[in-house]
Amino acid sequence: MIDIKRKSRHAKKSTFALKLTPLIDMMTILLVFLLKSYSAEGQIVTVTQDLRLPESTADTRPRVTSVVAVTSEWILLDGRPISRVRRVLDSDRLLIPELSQELTRLRAISQGIGDMSNQMAGFQGNIAIQGDREITFDLLKRIMLTCGRIGYNNMLLTVLQRN
């Protein structure tokens, strides 16, 4: 299309016109794709390593809470390892003592914060559970029971959103 111009210009000085159209096409597609996956809120949840969350059609946004992560080997509370899964499953008691102890401490802290100032949220009984998709209900039941016993009754099961 710009053959003529290029030729005439070429004769005068040695510049050449770049074919920008394919580049623009590519950029437009890229831009649309990236805009689609753009989220203004950012990520407030970080997922523990070697954890494969189950997929779900749920669309509730995550909130900032303490996190109990359950991988196939460890139970972690806010990133700190609490207990080995095998040990928990071998035990006859449904309550997990180590987790219970840590949660009690956590609750005391958040209650203390709530008492100090009215602007702070304090203890609300929310806890996020990030479970690997391969864990069994037996383990989940024990964790839920332990959380519920301490007063963390609103459980937010973290899942991957399926589109």
Place this chain on the structure above:
Amino acid sequence: MNIKESTRRKLRGHAGEAELNLTAVMNVFLILVPFLLITASFVHIAVLELTLPSLDRQSAAVAPPKPESVVLNVLLIRQTGFELKSPDLKFSNLGITGQGYDWQGLAGQLNRIKTKYPDSEDIIISPEDDIKYDTIIKVMDRLREAGFPNISISG
């Protein structure tokens, strides 16, 4: 080739072609694309809310009061299939099909509850000990789709 070239030249000579200056657009794109690339999040994380009946007075005050349940529906999840129970309705046990659990059968049975009790929104799921977490989440998804958003878990 020569003929074509000459006709093209002639045509263009008449039309007086205007050339677009795309450099500015390219500049905008070059800025926008890296910016969006950094901020893009490809994994979207959501949460499923689950409220346990409270043992504790303080968090009970915070939790929203549950509406009175009209009917009690129970779904047992076993390794061998589903078993749905609802008052005054008889359901056959749903076994395992070639592709795993019988989701279509479950949707059909839930639909029957929905037609008999349109107001009913509560369901209790009771999985066996060795049911995978993934399966439980899938069941909860199906239940929500079928119109039972108030899901409780019983062990």
